[in-house]
Amino acid sequence: MSTITDSPLRAVAVQDVETVVRIKGLTKQYGDFTAVKSLDLDINRGEIIGLLGPNGAGKTTSIDMIVGLQAPSNGSVSVFGLDPTKDRAQFTRRVAVQTQEATLFPSLTVAETLRLFASLHEHPLSVASVAAATGMDEQAGVKVRKLSGGQTRRLLLGVALIGDPELIVLDEPSAGLDPAARQQLWGVIRNLRERGTTVLLTTHHMDEATELCDRVAIMVDGGVMALDTPENLVLAQANNRKVSFTVSSETALQSLEDLPSVTGIQTRPSNGALRVTVSTSDSDAVIAFLGANTGLGARVITVDGGNLEDVFLQLAATSNYSTRTDKPSRQGRFGKRTR
Numbered sequence: 001m002s003t004i005t006d007s008p009l010r011a012v013a014v015q016d017v018e019t020v021v022r023i024k025g026l027t028k029q030y031g032d033f034t035a036v037k038s039l040d041l042d043i044n045r046g047e048i049i050g051l052l053g054p055n056g057a058g059k060t061t062s063i064d065m066i067v068g069l070q071a072p073s074n075g076s077v078s079v080f081g082l083d084p085t086k087d088r089a090q091f092t093r094r095v096a097v098q099t100q101e102a103t104l105f106p107s108l109t110v111a112e113t114l115r116l117f118a119s120l121h122e123h124p125l126s127v128a129s130v131a132a133a134t135g136m137d138e139q140a141g142v143k144v145r146k147l148s149g150g151q152t153r154r155l156l157l158g159v160a161l162i163g164d165p166e167l168i169v170l171d172e173p174s175a176g177l178d179p180a181a182r183q184q185l186w187g188v189i190r191n192l193r194e195r196g197t198t199v200l201l202t203t204h205h206m207d208e209a210t211e212l213c214d215r216v217a218i219m220v221d222g223g224v225m226a227l228d229t230p231e232n233l234v235l236a237q238a239n240n241r242k243v244s245f246t247v248s249s250e251t252a253l254q255s256l257e258d259l260p261s262v263t264g265i266q267t268r269p270s271n272g273a274l275r276v277t278v279s280t281s282d283s284d285a286v287i288a289f290l291g292a293n294t295g296l297g298a299r300v301i302t303v304d305g306g307n308l309e310d311v312f313l314q315l316a317a318t319s320n321y322s323t324r325t326d327k328p329s330r331q332g333r334f335g336k337r338t339r
Ligand SMILES: Nc1ncnc2c1ncn2[C@@H]1O[C@H](COP(=O)(O)OP(=O)(O)OP(=O)(O)O)[C@@H](O)[C@H]1O
Pocket: 030, 035, 053, 054, 055, 056, 057, 058, 059, 060, 061, 062
C-alpha cells in the first residue's frame, strides 16, 4: 500500500477550519415512523467523522440524505454550499460515495474497472496510484469475479477514490475485512485526511472509530446522543469505571456493595478462584476498600477507565435497543451478578 502522489495536497492549515458540510434539523419520516430525528452536524474540511449506532439507528438513512439519495422530510443539508438532491452534477464531481451495496462488472479486471470509472471524471487520479493506495496493485489483472470479499471492498473504495473527491462517504467500509485488511484500509483513510479530503463513515467497530475518527456522532433511535472526539466521549463518562480483582471467596463482597459509588458487581469463576468486576463512579474508593479489607485477599487488581464501547453501550441502553443494561436497583444489585 502506498500514498496517493499524483495530485496536489489539499491539506488546509489548522487555523483555516472550513465547514464543508452543514446539516440542520435533518429529519426522515417513513409514514408515522421517524427514522432520523432532527440531526444537526457541521463537518470541517479534512475531518474524519464517524457515525456510530446500533442496527436501525438511522445511520444509512442519514448518509442517504447527505449524499442526495433520499430527500429529507424536514431540515436541510448543504455540502460545499450545494444541495445534494438538486445540484447533482456539481455534487457528484466533488463527492464520492461507497454504499454497502454497489455493482461492479464481474468480467472486468481490477485495472479495467478503475479505468472505466476514471473515464467518468474530469480530473481522475491515475489507476496505478489508486490501485497501490488501496493495496490492489498485485490484483490489477485479476477479474472482479475472482476477488475475495475483502478485495472487492477495497476495489469499491478505489472506485470511490478514483475521481479524487473532496468528500468521501463510506458506509461500513470495513465490513467483512480481515484484521490485516482493516489496518490497510485505515492507512488509506488516514492518507486521505493528510491530503485534505473529508471523510464521513459509518462503522460498527468501536476500535475503528477510536483509531480513525477525529469526531464521532453516536446515533440511537434516529437521534444523535453524543458528538465529540472519541477521547472526550470516554472522559465524559469517567464516572463509569470498572475495578477488577481476584478473590478466593465471596465473603465480604456484600460490604463492598454498600459503598455508595458502586453501581454493580459481576463475578465469574477463574482458575478455582473468583474474578470480580465492580462498576463504580469512584474507583479510588473501591481500591481503598480493598486495601482496608486485607481479609478479602484481593489480588491482580486492574482499573479499566472505559472505552468507546462502554460509552456506546451506555448510550444505547438509554433507548429501546435490545442490549438494554439498566442499572440494577440497589436491592437487586447483588442478585444481578453474573457467573
Ligand atoms: N424505506 C424505508 N421504509 C420504512 N422504514 C425504513 C426504510 N428505510 C429504513 N427504514 C427504517 O429506518 C430505521 C433506520 O434504518 P437505517 O438503515 O438508517 O439504520 P442503520 O443505522 O443504518 O442500521 P444498520 O446498522 O443496520 O445498517 C430502521 O428502523 C429501518 O427499518
